Amino acid sequence: MRKFLVIAIPIVTLAFFILVMNSDNILKHPLGKNDNIPGSIQLVMQDIQAEKWKDANNKTDELSKSWRKVVKRVQFSAEKDEINAFDMNIARLRGAIMERDKSDAFMELCEAYEHWHNIGK
Amino acid sequence: MNEGLVVFVRSIIGFFTLLIFAKILGKQQISQLAFFDYVLGITIGSIAASLTTDLSSRAWPHWVGLFSWALLGYLMEYITMKWRYAAKYIEGEPTIIIMNGKIMESAMRKMRYTATDIMELLRIKSVFDLAQVDFAIIEPNGQLSVLKKPEYEPLTAKDMNISKASTGISTELIYDGILIVENLRQLNKDKNWILRQLKKQGIKDISEVFLATLTPSGSLYVDKYEDHIKKITDIGDYKGPY
Numbered sequence: 001m002r003k004f005l006v007i008a009i010p011i012v013t014l015a016f017f018i019l020v021m022n023s024d025n026i027l028k029h030p031l032g033k034n035d036n037i038p039g040s041i042q043l044v045m046q047d048i049q050a051e052k053w054k055d056a057n058n059k060t061d062e063l064s065k066s067w068r069k070v071v072k073r074v075q076f077s078a079e080k081d082e083i084n085a086f087d088m089n090i091a092r093l094r095g096a097i098m099e100r101d102k103s104d105a106f107m108e109l110c111e112a113y114e115h116w117h118n119i120g121k
Numbered sequence: 122m123n124e125g126l127v128v129f130v131r132s133i134i135g136f137f138t139l140l141i142f143a144k145i146l147g148k149q150q151i152s153q154l155a156f157f158d159y160v161l162g163i164t165i166g167s168i169a170a171s172l173t174t175d176l177s178s179r180a181w182p183h184w185v186g187l188f189s190w191a192l193l194g195y196l197m198e199y200i201t202m203k204w205r206y207a208a209k210y211i212e213g214e215p216t217i218i219i220m221n222g223k224i225m226e227s228a229m230r231k232m233r234y235t236a237t238d239i240m241e242l243l244r245i246k247s248v249f250d251l252a253q254v255d256f257a258i259i260e261p262n263g264q265l266s267v268l269k270k271p272e273y274e275p276l277t278a279k280d281m282n283i284s285k286a287s288t289g290i291s292t293e294l295i296y297d298g299i300l301i302v303e304n305l306r307q308l309n310k311d312k313n314w315i316l317r318q319l320k321k322q323g324i325k326d327i328s329e330v331f332l333a334t335l336t337p338s339g340s341l342y343v344d345k346y347e348d349h350i351k352k353i354t355d356i357g358d359y360k361g362p363y
Contacts, residue, residue: 010141017134021181075123076130080176 024077025120028070034062035069037116041109048097048105056097056105064090070116078119086115128173131180135169138184142191146198157211161194213261219254222270232259243267289337298328298346308335319343 030036040063047056067090071083089112096104142165165187172183201208216228218239229239239257242265248254256268278285292304294315305315315333322343324330332344 010144013137014141017138017184020130020134021179021184024179075127077179077181079179080124080127 021077022120024074027073028078028116028119031073032069035066037063037066037070038113040066041113041116044093045106045109048102048109051100051102053097053100057094060090060093060097074119082115082118086112089115124176127176131173131176134180134184135173135187138172138187139165139169142187146191146194157197158194161190165190165194215261215266216259217256218259218265219251219257222252222255224251234259239265286338288340291334291336291340291342293332294335295327295330295333295343297332298330300327308337310335 028037030039040059044056044059044063047053047059067086075083089108093105093108093112096108168183168187168190172180172187175183197211201211216232218225218229218232218234224236224239229236240251243249243251243254243257246265246267248267248269253269253273254267255270258266260266292308293301294305294308294310295301300312300315302312305311316327318341319325319327319330319333324343324345329345329347330343331346332342334342
């Protein structure tokens with residue numbers, strides 16, 4: 001029994017660590033309510049396409065909330081730079097919506113999607 | 122992102138991974154480490170440090186680096202254990218530097234040791250006269266092993282045909298004022314016995330004792346908290362901050 005524990009504890013510990021370090025690829029995907037990043041990005045894009053700027057602004061708030069939820073889950077395994085870059089995209093997106101700049105808003109949303117996509121890669 | 126929390130979690134990952142890998146890699150003491158093992162230790166430690174604090178990259182690639190280095194280190198150890206031929210190259214081999222009292226100049230040159238280095242290593246081994254040395258060997262870890270000429274070896278009980286009983290290893294009976302009952306039982310003694318022994322030395326209570334040890338041959342060592350030494354010898358040769 002003692003020998004089993006001596007071998008089992010390190011193996012289970014290492015396996016747990018490997019799981020934690022690679023969990024971002026799973027945890028970035030929607031697991032509950034209001035944490036669907038690609039879905040939220042899609043919704044903001046639709047509003048911008050239809051030039052519904054007020055709705056786009058509200059959806060950006062939703063996207064920001066969803067992102068904060070996801071960050072809490074992926075922070076232990078994801079790169080800090082990717083997380084920071086996504087935050088910057090949201091900030092710039094707000095500016096583009098304020099200025100009603102369609103092309104800038106799309107650029108920020110596409111880049112934000114890419115940063116989300118890169119998490120866990 | 123809570124950076125403090127992330128670093129804390131990564132520290133736990135780094136710390137325990139390092140502990141597990143170090144356990145797998147073996148129990149060599151620092152003083153016994155060969156140069157390569159020393160570098161291996163530093164590299165693995167450095168990777169563990171960046172795993173903990175370098176948040177600009179994921180923990181996973183650092184961990185893979187840590188794992189790879191530990192695995193290669195383990196493989197090296199395994200190869201040297203199983204394959205003597207490779208061990209000779211990887212770990213090196215002892216080199217005789219003084220043989221039958223004569224310095225082997227070519228071996229010395231090959232090892233890049235000067236006469237001064239050899240003299241220094243001999244002095245560390247308490248040998249101040251080269252004439253006393255029969256054999257001197259440079260071990261793979263850089264230390265010098267010395268065999269003195271028989272006439273310079275200290276006289277032993279065997280030389281005098283005297284029989285001596287084995288003293289055995291001393292066992293702690295009291296530490297920090299607390300009696301260690303298991304050790305007492307192991308040596309077939311009881312609390313009354315130790316109290317009687319302490320009384321002989323003028324000690325009334327176990328709590329007065331910092332350390333008490335006993336050898337199987339019956340030699341009892343007792344150190345009290347109160348040492349009653351007024352003038353402590355200062356071995357420092359010049360004044361310092363303390």
